[in-house]
Amino acid sequence: MKEIKVEVIGVxxxxxxxxxxxxxxxxxxxxxxxxxxxxxxxxLDVTAKETISKYxxxxxxxxxxxxxxxxxxxxxxxxVIERLxxxxx
Amino acid sequence: MRKNSLDKKQALKTALMFAFIxxxxxxxxxxxxxxxxxxxxxxxxxxxxxxxxxxxLVYIWDYAQHGWICLGFAFTISGVxxxxxxxxxxxxxxxxxxxxxxxxxxxxxPLFCVCSCTMVPLFSGLIYAGGGIGPALTFLLAAPANxxxxxxxxxxxxxWQIALADIxxxxxxxxxxxxxxxxxxxxxxxxxxxxxxxAHTASIELVEQPLDERLWSALKFGGYLAKRIIPAFxxxxxxxxxxxxxxxxxxxxTYLTGAMGVVYAAILAGPxxxxxxxxxxxxxALVNLGMAPGATLAWLMxxxxxxxxxxSASRIVGWxxxxxxxxxxxxxxxxxxxxxGLLTGGF
Numbered sequence: 001m002k003e004i005k006v007e008v009i010g011v012x013x014x015x016x017x018x019x020x021x022x023x024x025x026x027x028x029x030x031x032x033x034x035x036x037x038x039x040x041x042x043x044l045d046v047t048a049k050e051t052i053s054k055y056x057x058x059x060x061x062x063x064x065x066x067x068x069x070x071x072x073x074x075x076x077x078x079x080v081i082e083r084l085x086x087x088x089x
Numbered sequence: 090m091r092k093n094s095l096d097k098k099q100a101l102k103t104a105l106m107f108a109f110i111x112x113x114x115x116x117x118x119x120x121x122x123x124x125x126x127x128x129x130x131x132x133x134x135x136x137x138x139x140x141x142x143x144x145x146l147v148y149i150w151d152y153a154q155h156g157w158i159c160l161g162f163a164f165t166i167s168g169v170x171x172x173x174x175x176x177x178x179x180x181x182x183x184x185x186x187x188x189x190x191x192x193x194x195x196x197x198x199p200l201f202c203v204c205s206c207t208m209v210p211l212f213s214g215l216i217y218a219g220g221g222i223g224p225a226l227t228f229l230l231a232a233p234a235n236x237x238x239x240x241x242x243x244x245x246x247x248x249w250q251i252a253l254a255d256i257x258x259x260x261x262x263x264x265x266x267x268x269x270x271x272x273x274x275x276x277x278x279x280x281x282x283x284x285x286x287x288a289h290t291a292s293i294e295l296v297e298q299p300l301d302e303r304l305w306s307a308l309k310f311g312g313y314l315a316k317r318i319i320p321a322f323x324x325x326x327x328x329x330x331x332x333x334x335x336x337x338x339x340x341x342x343t344y345l346t347g348a349m350g351v352v353y354a355a356i357l358a359g360p361x362x363x364x365x366x367x368x369x370x371x372x373x374a375l376v377n378l379g380m381a382p383g384a385t386l387a388w389l390m391x392x393x394x395x396x397x398x399x400x401s402a403s404r405i406v407g408w409x410x411x412x413x414x415x416x417x418x419x420x421x422x423x424x425x426x427x428x429x430g431l432l433t434g435g436f
Contacts, residue, residue: 011209011210016313016317017313046210046214047209047210047213047214047405049217052213052214052217052218053217055292055293056180056181056184056214056218056293057180057183057184057211057214057215057218057220058177058180058214058293059176059180059207059210059211060207060210067292068292068293068294069292069293069294069295070294070295070296071295071296071298072176072177072293072295073171073176073201073207074171074172074306074310075306075309075310075313080298080302084296087296
């Protein structure tokens with residue numbers, strides 16, 4: 001079984017766009033789960049020191065897959081996230 | 090075959106979105122070239138004759154009738170800039186700790202930061218990533234004053250002269266204030282303790298997206314901004330309409346003109362919490378009631394030290410730095426207002 005780690009990086013408390021991105025990431029994960037791909041979703045706070053020391057300055061909402069920031073500063077559709085995830089397979 | 094029809098659909102979508110963006114650009118140019126006014130034209134006399142409940146309706150209708158082009162253009166273009174400006178490149182320079190960081194923080198960054206939910210994260214990001222308090226503060230001060238959305242609306246509602254003066258004065262003072270604060274003992278101490286020294290363990294490798302997706306993302310962000318800002322703007326206009334109708338213009342003419350008027354306007358701008366764009370509408374009402382140009386500039390420059398801004402910044406940098414920059418920003422507002430008044434003879 002293949003595993004992918006996704007980090008949704010947003011502000012805390014979440015802004016509407018960050019929330020949407022997180023929901024869409026969950027949708028994409030659910031879709032891949034039916035194809036027996038395990039997607040683990042974590043939430044990161046963009047203003048936290050740990051996040052910044054890991055990734056540097058980024059604009060929220062952003063999404064990182066397996067420790068690499070793929071897109072930032074925009075709300076992402078489930079379809080876009082799904083495509084990004086499939087590239088990792 | 091299937092791929093072919095998908096391509097066609099994509100091309101059509103792209104063309105439609107281009108047409109939408111182009112529509113607002115053309116309308117805006119048409120309005121500017123034709124000197125078609127986009128600002129409301131109601132005067133106090135027009136409004137006073139109306140029944141109380143009608144005043145806000147007439148005023149908002151006045152704005153809607155004239156302002157839809159300007160607002161539509163402003164939101165669309167803000168979305169496009171936010172999407173297409175190369176962010177990672179800019180962020181790298183802004184957090185480099187070199188002098189160029191100040192220039193980027195002042196000039197380019199505010200272009201894509203229209204909403205506070207990107208402003209505060211970037212501010213703290215810059216601080217922790219080694220950009221230092223200086224450029225981070227420059228960014229925090231310049232972003233609300235110089236973002237694309239409020240620039241476009243200020244140009245249209247208050248005229249390009251005052252808008253230009255605001256952009257230049259706010260930009261220069263943001264750089265000076267950022268620099269000065271970074272040289273204070275408490276600014277230096279803050280820089281030392283807040284820097285994250287570890288090397289980044291992970292990386293940023295942005296993927297390319299097809300054009301139709303990016304355009305959609307741009308328009309979606311424009312729509313998101315409109316949805317967030319317009320309701321508050323409309324509520325603000327209800328208040329402004331009564332203000333315009335009934336606030337005694339003698340008071341404005343007495344207190345918001347001359348050198349002292351600049352000082353009063355700068356004081357007034359701080360504690361009055363005004364959501365994005367409302368300060369421009371209030372500014373317009375005050376100008377209609379007789380506020381002088383110098384005072385108007387000071388009024389517009391008062392944003393960086395309004396209450397919510399100061400509160401959210403204080404959580405990150407502490408009160409000492411906040412008070413330092415708020416006092417400096419107040420001085421800058423007064424100084425710029427006086428200078429503008431002197432230069433234009435507009436006391």
